Amino acid sequence: MLLNTYNPGKFAFSKHPHELKSRTEIGWGILGVPFDSTSSYHTGSRSAPTLIRESSFSFERYNFTFKKELQTPFFDLGNIDVIYGNWSKTSQMIEDSVSELTSLNLKPLLLGGEHTISYPAIKGLSNKIDLDKLTIIDFDAHMDMMDTYQGEKYSHGTVMKRIYDLNPKNILQLGVRSSSKEEYELVKNNENIKIFSSKNFKELNTIKKEILAIEGPVYLSIDCDAFDPAYIPSVGNPVPNGINLSDFEELLKITTKKDIVGFDIVELSSKTLGDPSAVTTAKIVYDFLTLI
Numbered sequence: 001m002l003l004n005t006y007n008p009g010k011f012a013f014s015k016h017p018h019e020l021k022s023r024t025e026i027g028w029g030i031l032g033v034p035f036d037s038t039s040s041y042h043t044g045s046r047s048a049p050t051l052i053r054e055s056s057f058s059f060e061r062y063n064f065t066f067k068k069e070l071q072t073p074f075f076d077l078g079n080i081d082v083i084y085g086n087w088s089k090t091s092q093m094i095e096d097s098v099s100e101l102t103s104l105n106l107k108p109l110l111l112g113g114e115h116t117i118s119y120p121a122i123k124g125l126s127n128k129i130d131l132d133k134l135t136i137i138d139f140d141a142h143m144d145m146m147d148t149y150q151g152e153k154y155s156h157g158t159v160m161k162r163i164y165d166l167n168p169k170n171i172l173q174l175g176v177r178s179s180s181k182e183e184y185e186l187v188k189n190n191e192n193i194k195i196f197s198s199k200n201f202k203e204l205n206t207i208k209k210e211i212l213a214i215e216g217p218v219y220l221s222i223d224c225d226a227f228d229p230a231y232i233p234s235v236g237n238p239v240p241n242g243i244n245l246s247d248f249e250e251l252l253k254i255t256t257k258k259d260i261v262g263f264d265i266v267e268l269s270s271k272t273l274g275d276p277s278a279v280t281t282a283k284i285v286y287d288f289l290t291l292i
Contacts, residue, residue: 008053008054008057009050009053009078010030010053010076011030011052011053011056011074011076011282011285012053012056012057012059012286013056013061013070013074013289014030014074014075014076015027015073015074015075016075017075017077019075020075020104023073025073026105026106026107027072027073027074027075027105027106027107028072028073028074028075028106028107028108028109028263028289028292029074029075029077029101029104029106029107029108029109030074030075030076030077030109030110030111031077031078031079031080031097031098031101031108031109031110031111032049032050032053032078032079032080032110032111032113033049033079033080033082033094033110033111033112033113033117033264034046034047034048034049034050034079034080034082034113035082035084035090035112035113035114035116035117036113036114036236036269037084037085037086037087037090037114038087038114038116038149038150038152038154038155038156038157039114039156039236039269040149040150040155040156040157040236040237041236041237042234042235042236042237042238042269043236043269044234044269044270044271045112045113045114045236045266045267045268045269046082046084046113047270047271048111048112048113048266048268048269048270048278048281049079049111049112049113051268051270051272051273051275051278051281051282052111052265052268052278052281052282052285053076053111053282054273054274054278055273055274055275055278055279055281055282055283056282056285056286058279058282059282059283059286063286063287063290065249065287066249066253066287066290066291068290068291069290070286070289070290072289072290072292074109074289075106077101080093080094080097081093082094082113087116087154091116091119091120091154092120094110094117094120094121094124095120095121095123095124096124097124098110098120098121098123098124098125098262099124099125099127101124102124102125102127102128103127107260107261107262107263108121108124108125108262108263108264109262109263109264109285109288109289110262110263110264110265110266111264111265111285112264112265112266112267112268113266114156114236114266114267115140115144115156115159115221115223115236115266115267116154116155116156116159117264117266118138118159118160118163118219118221118264118266119154119159119162119163119166121219121262121264122134122136122163122166122168122219122262123166125219125261125262128261129217129261131166131167131168132167132168132169133169133216133217134168134169134216134217134218134219134261135168135169135170135171135172135214135216135217135218135219136160136163136168136170136171136172136218136219136221137172137174137211137214137218137219137220137221137255138160138171138172138173138174138221138222138223139173139174139175139221139222139223139226139243139248140160140173140174140175140176140221140223140225140226141175141176141177141178141198141223141225141226141237141238141239141242142157142176142178142179142223142225142237142239143160143173143176143178143179143180143183143184143187143195144156144157144158144159144160144161144183144223145158145160145161145164145179145182145183145186145187145193146158146161146180146182146183147161147182156236156237156267160173161186164192164193168192169192169216170192170193170194170214171192171193171194172194172196172210172211172214173187173193173194173195173196174196174207174226174243174251175196175197175198175201175226175227175242175243176195176196176197176198177197177198177199177239177241177242178239194210196210198226198228198241198242198243199241201243201244201247204247204250204251207251208250208251208254211251211254211255211258212254214258216259217259217260217261218255218258218259218260218261219260219261219262219263220255220260220262220263220264220288221263221264221265221266222263222264222265222266222284223235223266223267224265224266224267224268224277224281225237225238225239225242225267226242226243226248227242227243227244227245227248227280228240228241228242228243228244229242231244231245231280232268232277232280232281233276233277234268234269234270234271234275234277234278235267235268235269235277236267236269237267245280248284249287252284252287252288252291253291256288256291256292260292263288265281265284265285268281
């Protein structure tokens with residue numbers, strides 16, 4: 001055994017897989033999903049799982065932001081062996097992998113990859129929870145509610161519509177500032193979908209009350225383009241006037257008090273180790289694991 005070494009192929013502070021069988025508490029299982037085959041602008045989110053993991057080693061176990069040590073048990077189990085260009089097979093792999101995680105008493109934490117991966121991840125939870133009782137909280141610059149995008153039913157631009165088709169209890173989208181007319185009309189006339197644009201963040205207490213009112217299981221999806229490009233510029237589809245990190249941290253503190261059954265972070269499209277966008281994305285994962 002070598003001393004004073006670390007494994008940048010795993011997220012910092014993850015437990016060793018041999019501890020899986022001996023533990024008694026519910027934990028989290030990290031899976032990288034390096035799939036970006038429907039990306040329509042900046043490609044490269046297939047590299048994100050590697051970059052997020054490497055960046056995680058820039059943090060201490062004590063989280064200064066929240067004055068709390070990271071004690072949540074979690075296991076980094078590597079990447080799903082996706083098939084680039086074949087969404088059907090990749091989707092089934094993601095669904096099966098998430099289902100297998102839940103059988104090990106682990107909640108899924110997915111490192112994308114593009115946003116399309118959220119759909120099979122949520123389907124994979126259906127063996128443990130009733131999806132009609134599930135609320136999805138989606139931080140995103142886009143609604144992603146188109147029925148088809150570029151002729152494709154399954155795409156980063158249609159992912160929330162496919163999730164909506166699963167008939168969850170509610171969808172709460174935060175930070176939206178871009179949509180088609182089709183998407184706007186769908187959301188405007190639907191009581192189960194609530195949208196808060198980035199401009200609504202000036203009234204943060206209203207959003208806090210909305211989150212506090214949620215009952216039942218929650219799936220949390222974070223598209224990195226929800227944030228203003230000043231904070232995370234390297235994303236698949238950047239949109240100006242996004243949310244800031246301080247407001248996000250306030251909402252994350254509240255959200256993690258809910259019954260979170262799954263988490264993903266998607267659409268980081270950096271290609272460089274140590275890129276500030278990758279470090280910020282890793283910090284979001286680190287904050288989530290600290291607070292949950």
